[in-house]
Amino acid sequence: MTQTHPRSDQTYDLAIIGAGPVGTTLAILAAQRGFSVALVDARDPDVAPRPDTRTFAIVRGSWRLLGAAGVTDALCGSTEPLNGLEAVDGGTHWFGAPGVLFGNEDLPDDPDGQPLGQMVPAAALQAALDGTCADMDQIHWIRGKLFRDMETGNAGAILTLSDETQISARLVAACDGMKSAVRESVGITTEGHDYNQSVFAANVKLDRPHEGIARQLFTPEGPFATLPMPDNRANLAWYMKRGAAEAIAAMPVEDINAELNARFADFAGPMEIDGPYSAYPLVMQLATRMVGPRTALVGDAAHRINPLAGQGLNLGFKDVGALIDVMCDARDVGLDPGSDVSLERYEKWRRFDATAAAMFMDGIDKAFTNDSAVLKPLRGLALSLAQKITPLRQALARQASADQAHLPSLMR
Numbered sequence: 001m002t003q004t005h006p007r008s009d010q011t012y013d014l015a016i017i018g019a020g021p022v023g024t025t026l027a028i029l030a031a032q033r034g035f036s037v038a039l040v041d042a043r044d045p046d047v048a049p050r051p052d053t054r055t056f057a058i059v060r061g062s063w064r065l066l067g068a069a070g071v072t073d074a075l076c077g078s079t080e081p082l083n084g085l086e087a088v089d090g091g092t093h094w095f096g097a098p099g100v101l102f103g104n105e106d107l108p109d110d111p112d113g114q115p116l117g118q119m120v121p122a123a124a125l126q127a128a129l130d131g132t133c134a135d136m137d138q139i140h141w142i143r144g145k146l147f148r149d150m151e152t153g154n155a156g157a158i159l160t161l162s163d164e165t166q167i168s169a170r171l172v173a174a175c176d177g178m179k180s181a182v183r184e185s186v187g188i189t190t191e192g193h194d195y196n197q198s199v200f201a202a203n204v205k206l207d208r209p210h211e212g213i214a215r216q217l218f219t220p221e222g223p224f225a226t227l228p229m230p231d232n233r234a235n236l237a238w239y240m241k242r243g244a245a246e247a248i249a250a251m252p253v254e255d256i257n258a259e260l261n262a263r264f265a266d267f268a269g270p271m272e273i274d275g276p277y278s279a280y281p282l283v284m285q286l287a288t289r290m291v292g293p294r295t296a297l298v299g300d301a302a303h304r305i306n307p308l309a310g311q312g313l314n315l316g317f318k319d320v321g322a323l324i325d326v327m328c329d330a331r332d333v334g335l336d337p338g339s340d341v342s343l344e345r346y347e348k349w350r351r352f353d354a355t356a357a358a359m360f361m362d363g364i365d366k367a368f369t370n371d372s373a374v375l376k377p378l379r380g381l382a383l384s385l386a387q388k389i390t391p392l393r394q395a396l397a398r399q400a401s402a403d404q405a406h407l408p409s410l411m412r
Helices: 021-032 060-069 122-134 181-185 244-249 253-268 312-332 340-368 375-388 390-401
Strands: 011-017 037-041 055-059 080-082 084-089 099-103 117-121 139-143 147-153 156-161 166-174 190-206 213-219 222-229 233-241 271-287 295-297
Touching: 011 021, 011 156, 021 037, 021 060, 021 122, 021 139, 021 312, 037 166, 055 060, 055 122, 055 222, 055 312, 060 117, 060 312, 080 222, 084 375, 099 375, 099 390, 117 122, 117 222, 122 139, 147 181, 166 181, 181 295, 190 222, 190 244, 190 253, 213 253, 222 253, 233 244, 233 253, 233 271, 244 271, 253 271, 271 340, 295 340, 312 340, 340 375, 375 390
Parallel strands: 011 037, 011 166, 037 139, 084 213, 166 295
Antiparallel strands: 055 117, 080 117, 084 099, 147 156, 156 166, 190 233, 190 271, 213 222, 222 233
16 A cells, blocks of 8 residues: 555554665565555655666575565566576686586475576566555555654654654664665664776677576676576676776667677677666675664665675575564564564674675685686686586585575575
8 A cells, every 4th residue: 555654653563764676575575474564665656767677686595585475476477587507717728618507407396396596677576566565555655755864762763754754663674775874874884895897787689599597707807797588688797897887888889789799799699789778886885784773774785795696686685584584583472573682683694694695706706807827727627616516516506596494484
């Protein structure tokens, strides 16, 4: 149900700031489990959304979470099965470029026959989540308003919005992105670094069948990746030094096509730009804590990592699943979902995993984005071993697909 102003006499169990894929998924799952939810959405309902050409790699565990939220049926016809991941070390090698390919056969059988993941257009995912939110009376959706400030105390939090409306809540979930105003209001700092790289992003038509395989070529300048989309199209990400990606994005499309094919047709086959394209800077940012007084940081508000393996949104969905489990367990034993005990459990569960993922992606970037005579043979050995040793390849596949026993209950 869409509601412009929240009920001033109600204290919500959960107030969510930010209504992207992470925030809306959290709102749906919490409301389904009987929690009262206020969802604060900065988007103006009277303004058409900007075109979003991103495509998300939603891995198996995250797809289960979206299934629990009841949105996967609405995505039928918009997705492309992700059947495998291939990584190839480019550059000059004596015996050919080493690589590793793992896929559905490296994963345990899924009861529903799900592949490693699904490729989902960002716009389709957001539309499906918005539609589900709009149909739920338990969600009080406050649209076109910004978070301004918050006061916290033993009884809960009082949030002030941009129109001076106030909301009372026992727990606040900051889902408002890497520049989170909620994170700043509770005094949580961040650490990280700028990669001095940018990514050129576009959708392309492929000549060679992609077979549902996400392919990544590591070059000394940075990775080049193609992610499968319906109708034999792909979402590509081309990493390069800051300024170079922006220069490519400013070129006429005919020149971009020529540059892409000159450099990467041998790897991905002939390709042609299909729709808008853009460039964006690459940074890593981690919050020094994932919780504050009455507050949990979720998704990019807590961690912005290198998008090399498409794990960013999936990390956010892990945060969502963990917070839902923590809230339900707290309620079962009579605890306040925003209590220090509940928040500490959430942080212990999620902080190590998010930090480890960020450090791993950072390490992969540093190890592969160079032409070092020392590192190159070591990289080749690592990729060859991963390809030849079945248990290692299976472990990589399970990690990449979020198909593990320690995950939140809705992802298992």
